[in-house]
Amino acid sequence: MPASPTLSFLPLLLPLWLFQAEPTSEIPKQNPHASAADVERGARLFRTNCGVCHGPAGNGGRGANLAQPSLRRASNDQALFLVIRQGIPGTEMPPGWWVLDDHEMWQVAAYVRSLGRVPPENVHGDAQAGERLFRTTGCIGCHQVALEGGNLGPSLTDIGSRRGVSYLRAVLLDPASSLPEDFLQVQAVTSDGKRITGIRLNEDTWSIQLRDLSGHLLSFWKDDLASLEKQPGRSPMPSYRGRLSDQELDHVVAYLVSLRGDR
Amino acid sequence: MKILIGMALAIFVARAQVTFERIRHAESEPGNWLTYSGDYSAHRYSALDQITSQNVKHLRPLWVHQIDALDKAETTPLVVDGIMYVTESPSNVVALDTRTGRPMWSFLRAVPKDVRLCCGQVNRGVALLGDLVFVGTVDAHLIALDRRTGSVRWDVTVANYKTGHAITAAPLAVKDKVVIGIAGGEFGIRGFVDAYDANTGKQAWRFWTVPVKGEPGIETWAGDSWKTGSAATWITGSYDPDLNVIYWGTGNPGPDWNGDVRAGDNLYSDCLLALDADTGKLKWHFQFTPHDVFDLDSTEVPVLFDGMFRGSARKLILFANRNAFYYVLDRENGKFLHGRPYAKQTWARQLDDRGRPVPVPGIEPTEEGLKIYPHPAGGTNWYSPSYSPKNNLFYVAARESGGLYFKGEADYKPGAEFNGGGMRNLPGDPGFGAIRALEPTTGELRWQYELFSPPWAGVLSTAGGLVFGGCDEGYFFALDSSTGKPLWRFQTGGKIVSNPISYLSESKQHVAIAAGHAIYVFALD
Numbered sequence: 023m024p025a026s027p028t029l030s031f032l033p034l035l036l037p038l039w040l041f042q043a044e045p046t047s048e049i050p051k052q053n054p055h056a057s058a059a060d061v062e063r064g065a066r067l068f069r070t071n072c073g074v075c076h077g078p079a080g081n082g083g084r085g086a087n088l089a090q091p092s093l094r095r096a097s098n099d100q101a102l103f104l105v106i107r108q109g110i111p112g113t114e115m116p117p118g119w120w121v122l123d124d125h126e127m128w129q130v131a132a133y134v135r136s137l138g139r140v141p142p143e144n145v146h147g148d149a150q151a152g153e154r155l156f157r158t159t160g161c162i163g164c165h166q167v168a169l170e171g172g173n174l175g176p177s178l179t180d181i182g183s184r185r186g187v188s189y190l191r192a193v194l195l196d197p198a199s200s201l202p203e204d205f206l207q208v209q210a211v212t213s214d215g216k217r218i219t220g221i222r223l224n225e226d227t228w229s230i231q232l233r234d235l236s237g238h239l240l241s242f243w244k245d246d247l248a249s250l251e252k253q254p255g256r257s258p259m260p261s262y263r264g265r266l267s268d269q270e271l272d273h274v275v276a277y278l279v280s281l282r283g284d285r
Numbered sequence: 286m287k288i289l290i291g292m293a294l295a296i297f298v299a300r301a302q303v304t305f306e307r308i309r310h311a312e313s314e315p316g317n318w319l320t321y322s323g324d325y326s327a328h329r330y331s332a333l334d335q336i337t338s339q340n341v342k343h344l345r346p347l348w349v350h351q352i353d354a355l356d357k358a359e360t361t362p363l364v365v366d367g368i369m370y371v372t373e374s375p376s377n378v379v380a381l382d383t384r385t386g387r388p389m390w391s392f393l394r395a396v397p398k399d400v401r402l403c404c405g406q407v408n409r410g411v412a413l414l415g416d417l418v419f420v421g422t423v424d425a426h427l428i429a430l431d432r433r434t435g436s437v438r439w440d441v442t443v444a445n446y447k448t449g450h451a452i453t454a455a456p457l458a459v460k461d462k463v464v465i466g467i468a469g470g471e472f473g474i475r476g477f478v479d480a481y482d483a484n485t486g487k488q489a490w491r492f493w494t495v496p497v498k499g500e501p502g503i504e505t506w507a508g509d510s511w512k513t514g515s516a517a518t519w520i521t522g523s524y525d526p527d528l529n530v531i532y533w534g535t536g537n538p539g540p541d542w543n544g545d546v547r548a549g550d551n552l553y554s555d556c557l558l559a560l561d562a563d564t565g566k567l568k569w570h571f572q573f574t575p576h577d578v579f580d581l582d583s584t585e586v587p588v589l590f591d592g593m594f595r596g597s598a599r600k601l602i603l604f605a606n607r608n609a610f611y612y613v614l615d616r617e618n619g620k621f622l623h624g625r626p627y628a629k630q631t632w633a634r635q636l637d638d639r640g641r642p643v644p645v646p647g648i649e650p651t652e653e654g655l656k657i658y659p660h661p662a663g664g665t666n667w668y669s670p671s672y673s674p675k676n677n678l679f680y681v682a683a684r685e686s687g688g689l690y691f692k693g694e695a696d697y698k699p700g701a702e703f704n705g706g707g708m709r710n711l712p713g714d715p716g717f718g719a720i721r722a723l724e725p726t727t728g729e730l731r732w733q734y735e736l737f738s739p740p741w742a743g744v745l746s747t748a749g750g751l752v753f754g755g756c757d758e759g760y761f762f763a764l765d766s767s768t769g770k771p772l773w774r775f776q777t778g779g780k781i782v783s784n785p786i787s788y789l790s791e792s793k794q795h796v797a798i799a800a801g802h803a804i805y806v807f808a809l810d
Contacts, residue, residue, distance in 0.1 A: 069693045073707035074471075078654075078691045082709075113355075114405050117398075120700050203712060226758030227737040228774065254713070 064133030152277025180283025316789030348386030410455035421452025439486035466518030473513030490565030515539030543705025569619030607663030628664030669743030684739035686716020743784035755781025
């Protein structure tokens with residue numbers, strides 16, 4: 023009989039212990055390896071280990087788009103490190119510790135954070151004046167801010183944390199210049215001649231679902247439609263070129279940049 | 286009641302063993318689905334004709350078996366004598382009563398947390414032989430279960446999962462052996478096809494898909510690049526009992542997208558192998574994509590076909606390759622007979638008279654991203670095609686999409702992905718899919734039915750004049766096998782990444798498919 027049963031079990035217990043979740047108190051809240059050199063090294067590691075799913079530039083592929091200022095599963099550096107280290111159970115995201123040491127994983131985290139950093143730009147307008155214009159020139163009819171507003175366009179509650187000044191100004195002047203990849207305006211004509219313009223919500227071989235410009239949710243079998251026209255590159259949002267002065271545009275942009283979300 | 290039970294038992298005993306001869310003559314008992322592709326020729330064709338183009342509109346779900354796992358359900362169920370054998374993620378097996386859908390037994394395989402797979406902890410099905418059920422596991426074991434109880438008869442380690450080896454394919458039972466392929470083409474493994482004694486689990490043979498120094502083919506690998514050459518074997522092959530040859534496809538060379546470190550043709554990556562079923566010795570090989578830099582695994586199902594080719598009776602192989610070309614080969618010697626694209630491709634100018642592609646000069650992934658067709662997922666992929674002797678047509682679920690291919694660094698670390706680059710979908714161009722019916726010896730398009738998205742589901746053709754297929758948006762559907770006209774569909778609520786089958790239960794024809802995280806079974810009203 024072994025003198026110390028506890029000690030004799032150690033080799034068995036050790037591998038099990040390795041699988042246990044690490045106490046998060048041991049992990050720094052802020053990335054300790056976030057210098058420019060770390061970001062550069064992180065970029066190389068990312069391309070080799072992560073790029074196959076997340077895209078070599080991190081802007082998505084089979085995996086999520088990481089070029090965003092806030093990541094759903096990683097709201098802070100510690101959470102991001104843990105996602106990289108442990109992977110995401112039940113998904114194809116594997117644990118990083120198979121192949122990277124802690125230092126390298128922090129470097130990858132530093133690079134991932136750099137992807138979503140919106141470069142600071144000077145804001146010229148007055149956000150309060152911008153909010154008034156937002157409410158009086160039609161924006162709020164289609165876009166929600168916090169709990170108020172329409173639902174035809176995307177919510178702008180945290181647009182300031184996702185988009186910069188020049189981007190927002192360009193989109194106000196030319197709304198179709200930057201449509202999301204899966205965004206599509208369609209025009210359906212029913213067999214009794216009714217013409218419906220809307221945003222495609224979903225589509226398959228046999229059916230299409232859309233939200234019309236009044237916000238109604240509609241679904242059609244394609245066989246029941248007289249015609250279905252897809253209008254890529256078009257947006258129901260009107261251009262504000264000529265409708266707002268340069269100064270008014272600055273105000274609206276200043277207001278949008280100030281919207282940082284609830285968190 | 287006792288008499289009824291006695292009769293049921295008598296039927297069970299009479300048909301208890303799934304012998305090699307039964308699988309060899311699977312076409313004579315279309316009421317069962319005895320092997321992954323339905324028969325050794327891999328026709329995925331059902332001779333059952335109760336469900337027809339006239340009555341398929343009355344097809345209704347009979348039962349649904351929910352799978353308690355998050356990963357994709359890629360399984361092809363096998364059915365024998367009233368029991369359906371289904372695999373579930375990660376490497377579980379459940380035996381279901383075909384009348385009620387209720388489980389008879391389950392085999393739950395605990396797998397380590399650090400298994401490494403490129404594309405999900407999936408499993409595509411079991412093999413049956415004698416009174417055993419065979420399943421490969423994501424931690425690279427091959428396990429034999431008792432067909433009555435699900436208890437383990439033997440369990441062998443095929444490879445070390447920590448270096449990226451895994452088993453996702455269904456095994457193939459041939460004579461007294463179980464043949465299995467290995468996954469890990471994105472981890473720089475050295476691929477192989479293995480055979481094990483069905484009764485004992487003792488290894489019978491191994492064919493390495495990447496040669497070592499001193500073996501033929503080593504000259505097709507620069508330096509030591511063969512050591513991480515991949516050529517995985519992750520889809521079930523077919524078998525010709527008369528020639529006693531197994532036909533098995535191999536995957537991409539490693540690293541996938543950076544060919545600089547592995548100058549040469551990289552044998553036996555992206556090949557079809559013809560292996561002696563008794564010894565595993567290579568009879569011949571045909572390489573579809575020499576020195577592949579686009580991840581064009583040739584792990585599609587080889588379909589065996591006996592027919593007239595340019596005036597003479599030939600034993601042929603029909604092969605719709607991921608590289609978007611359709612091939613007709615002589616299966617006695619591997620000779621290339623015919624090839625043509627069946628989906629859009631921009632990487633090769635043509636096939637030469639020996640079937641070797643003539644690539645567009647200098648075409649390879651770049652740091653900025655090279656746009657080519659097909660998408661890295663291919664003109665088709667691992668899911669099954671079908672051949673219908675009734676219609677004399679070859680059916681394939683084709684993908685029409687392009688991709689951006691990036692070259693990157695390729696640092697090998699055991700157990701880490703070894704891709705040498707990455708890929709992206711084409712922005713603003715999601716592509717589409719099509720079920721295509723090809724004339725088998727010419728590859729000429731007879732009809733097609735377009736699908737909204739490039740599909741991930743295989744096809745089944747039937748003597749009732751139907752082709753069943755599935756799509757990303759969850760529809761399981763039936764087309765007229767002569768014309769492609771859509772006749773029936775059912776919304777399963779989950780993406781379909783699997784292959785359909787058909788069988789008899791209580792003398793009625795059923796059709797089954799895995800969709801989302803469930804098995805759906807259909808029968809006429």
